[in-house]
Amino acid sequence: MNDEHAQNTQRSSRTYTRRPEVEEKVRYLLSLRPAQREREVLMLCSSITPGHRYPAGLLEVLVWSVRHGCRRVSKAHDEAAARIYAASGVFLRSKVRKFAYTNVEAERIVEETLTSLMQHLLTDESTISFWECQFLRCLSYRFETISAKSQVRRSLSDAVSIDDENACDISDMAIAVEDIALLRTIMSELSDEERQVLYLKCVEQLPEESSDTSVDTIARRIGKSGRTVRNVLKRIRERYLESENIQ
Amino acid sequence: MNSNDEQTRDQAIALHLLNDIHEAHLDTALQNVTRREFEELIKTGSSMVTSGLSVPWSVRASAFELGMDLVELGRELRLSSEVLQKLDMRLLRVSTLPERLFDMLADLLIVPVEHIRAYVALPPAIPAGIRFHAASGEPAVVLESFEDALLDEDVLSDDDRAFWLGDRC
Numbered sequence: 461m462n463d464e465h466a467q468n469t470q471r472s473s474r475t476y477t478r479r480p481e482v483e484e485k486v487r488y489l490l491s492l493r494p495a496q497r498e499r500e501v502l503m504l505c506s507s508i509t510p511g512h513r514y515p516a517g518l519l520e521v522l523v524w525s526v527r528h529g530c531r532r533v534s535k536a537h538d539e540a541a542a543r544i545y546a547a548s549g550v551f552l553r554s555k556v557r558k559f560a561y562t563n564v565e566a567e568r569i570v571e572e573t574l575t576s577l578m579q580h581l582l583t584d585e586s587t588i589s590f591w592e593c594q595f596l597r598c599l600s601y602r603f604e605t606i607s608a609k610s611q612v613r614r615s616l617s618d619a620v621s622i623d624d625e626n627a628c629d630i631s632d633m634a635i636a637v638e639d640i641a642l643l644r645t646i647m648s649e650l651s652d653e654e655r656q657v658l659y660l661k662c663v664e665q666l667p668e669e670s671s672d673t674s675v676d677t678i679a680r681r682i683g684k685s686g687r688t689v690r691n692v693l694k695r696i697r698e699r700y701l702e703s704e705n706i707q
Numbered sequence: 708m709n710s711n712d713e714q715t716r717d718q719a720i721a722l723h724l725l726n727d728i729h730e731a732h733l734d735t736a737l738q739n740v741t742r743r744e745f746e747e748l749i750k751t752g753s754s755m756v757t758s759g760l761s762v763p764w765s766v767r768a769s770a771f772e773l774g775m776d777l778v779e780l781g782r783e784l785r786l787s788s789e790v791l792q793k794l795d796m797r798l799l800r801v802s803t804l805p806e807r808l809f810d811m812l813a814d815l816l817i818v819p820v821e822h823i824r825a826y827v828a829l830p831p832a833i834p835a836g837i838r839f840h841a842a843s844g845e846p847a848v849v850l851e852s853f854e855d856a857l858l859d860e861d862v863l864s865d866d867d868r869a870f871w872l873g874d875r876c
Contacts, residue, residue, distance in 0.1 A: 479723075495773045498817045510745045514734040516727075531772050532762045535817050538753060545752025546745055547733060554736035578755050594722070596729035646724055662723035696724070697731055 478593050480665050482517040486524050498536035501525045505539045508547050519544060519595040526581055527592070541581060548577055548599055555603060573603045650696070656682060657692045668693075757821075764826060766795040769816045783815050784808070785867040787860050793851065796832040803852040805871065 478486065489497050504522065507515050522540040530537040552573055556566040577599060580591070591598045650658065660666045660678040669679040669686025679686045737745075770780045777788040777795070784791070793799050804827065813820035831848045851859075854875060857868055 479726075493774060495817060502817075508737070510737055510740050510742050512737070514730060514737055516730055519733075531769065531818075533764045533769065533818055533822055535813075535819055538756050538819060541756045542749045542752035545755060546748035547737070549748045549752075550736045550740045550745065551729075551733045554732065554739070575755075578752075582756065594726055596733060597722070597726055600729060658724060697727060 478520065479517050480667075482520045482524075482593070485517070485521045486529075489521070489525065489529050494531070498530050498534055501530055501536040501540055505536075505543045508543045514547075519547060520592050523581065523592045523595055541578070544581065545574060545578060549574055551596065551599065552603055555600070556607075559607065569603070569607050572606050573599070576602055576606065646696075649699075653682070654692055654696055657689055658696070661693065757819075764822070766791060766812070766816070766823075766826075769818060773816065780815065784811055785870050786857075787862050789862075790853075790856050790860060793856055794827065797827055797829055798831050798848065798850060799827075799856055800850045800852050801827050803854060805853065808853075808871075 477483075489500060492500060501522070504518060504525075507518060508522075522544050525540045526537055526544065530540065549570065552570045553566075556570055559566070561569065657678055660681055661668070666676055666678045666681065668689045669677045677686070678689045682689070766780070767777055770777065775783075777791045781788045781791050790799075794804075809820050809823055812823055816823075831850065833848065854872060857863060857871055860868075
């Protein structure tokens with residue numbers, strides 16, 4: 461079960477739940493003594509580096525580590541926060557290229573988003589909780605907000621004051637416009653098998669497969685092998701990465 | 708399944724999928740960034756973290772958070788708790804502190820070594836009952852050298868003293 465920090469009860473009626481892989485890692489870290497935990501977090505930090513595959517959910521685990529898992533003055537705290545900053549910077553810079561901004565403007569938007577991220581990360585605001593569950597989505601949303609603000613500012617020659625109060629109130633309804641279009645496409649083009657696999661993975665949160673026969677898995681539910689399940693998921697991901705021109 | 712359930716289900720799928728796509732996006736971006744660029748970003752991130760809010764800290768508190776008291780920490784460092792107490796209260800002259808003490812302390816407390824350096828360089832904490840100079844009103848704190856603090860210690864073994872002072876003891 462998620463701890464209270466993973467719930468955003470004040471801002472939204474919906475309770476956010478960490479993904480199983482994130483929850484499992486957080487539970488594992490919590491079971492360690494503080495010194496062991498911080499050494500483990502330092503190890504996790506080194507997993508986010510160029511040339512390595514990005515382990516799913518790692519940034520959420522690091523957000524939790526910075527906010528709750530490590531002492532405020534510790535190598536692990538500082539390193540985790542710095543890695544979050546660096547990975548977010550890489551993510552945002554690749555994202556900003558899709559827009560027709562000048563270099564200066566693009567860099568300003570990225571910097572503004574990163575500064576905002578760090579402010580939220582290093583302070584005790586309750587709205588940060590959601591970031592532990594959907595970090596990249598929240599970051600993306602924050603980026604879109606700042607980007608939109610920049611566009612308005614540009615069109616009105618800086619003469620506008622934009623209410624930014626709710627910009628970090630990221631509720632489950634707050635999906636960037638670009639994402640909504642992508643999601644519509646995704647959902648309309650799924651085959652029955654893909655829908656079923658995604659339902660079992662995303663809603664029922666079943667593991668793809670397991671050697672333990674008592675464990676309910678996606679493979680068992682659909683009567684296919686674990687490899688087939690993984691291939692279905694890979695196919696979906698690849699198809700939409702192509703449509704996003706990411707690869 | 709009614710249409711509401713279906714909509715909720717689709718939304719849940721979509722949100723998870725969106726996360727998956729974002730992660731794939733990051734994965735791809737990480738493949739395309741150079742190690743040097745990434746190190747630069749980490750450096751900027753680090754400076755943002757260290758320039759953030761100042762957090763109260765002490766050697767004793769940091770050790771305590773890791774489940775150690777000064778006696779246990781002293782055992783690891785081959786120092787008495789009294790010497791550590793003086794270090795924690797910044798009653799030792801910084802220039803006399805050996806470099807490896809900073810390194811060992813940083814390793815044991817798992818904190819950045821720069822943080823320890825900055826901490827010991829702060830003005831001394833005023834021990835309770837300290838006398839004040841009548842004229843200036845300044846506390847009469849006399850800083851001790853690391854070597855003197857060790858030589859004054861009865862509880863320290865000869866081996867431990869030699870570990871820190873070599874042939875000076």
